[in-house]
Amino acid sequence: MGDLSEHFSRHEFTCRCGCGFDDISPDLIAVLETARAGFAAPIHINCGCRCATHxxxxxxxxxxxxxxGTAADITLSGVTPATLYNWFDSHYPQALGLGKYRTFVHVDVRPQRARWTG
Structure with a gap:
């Protein structure tokens, strides 16, 4: 289906300004695929790559x-950001950058653990 993985396409992660920046981390795709399988439902990418201007x-x-290219802001239909955040936190307790916001969750594959609420 997708060109990055079974469920994700490069265009989902491309910078929204139209510049074409789409150098997304394979590690991030792997983490998102794990969540996709865990929830057995599509993940929507609100924001992936950003150029400096955007x-x-x-x-x-x-x-x-x-x-x-190591982060994505995501939603999952019918799943609250709190539930989504908690799933990632419980499955990756010593890794990832996770930010819980009112309408989405930020997930990144930085080298150290980070947690915040926005």
Whole structure:
């Protein structure tokens, strides 16, 4: 189905400004595939890669994982952000960057564990 993995296509992660930046981490795709299998439902990518200009436009932090292609802001139909966040936290307790927001969850594959609420 997808060109990055069974369920994910490169265009889902491409920078929303139209610049074409789409260098997404295979490790992130693997983590998202695990969640896709765990929930047995499609994951929607709100935001994947960001170029520096788009990151500034959306007031992203200067060292955003989105700039490195290692992050995605995601939703899952019928699943609250709290439930989605808790699933990732319980399956990857010593890894990932996880941010819980009102309408989505940020997931990244940074080298150390990080947790926050936005």
């Amino acid at each position: 990151n500034a436009d959306v007031v992203g932090v200067p060292d955003s994982q989105h700039l490195k």
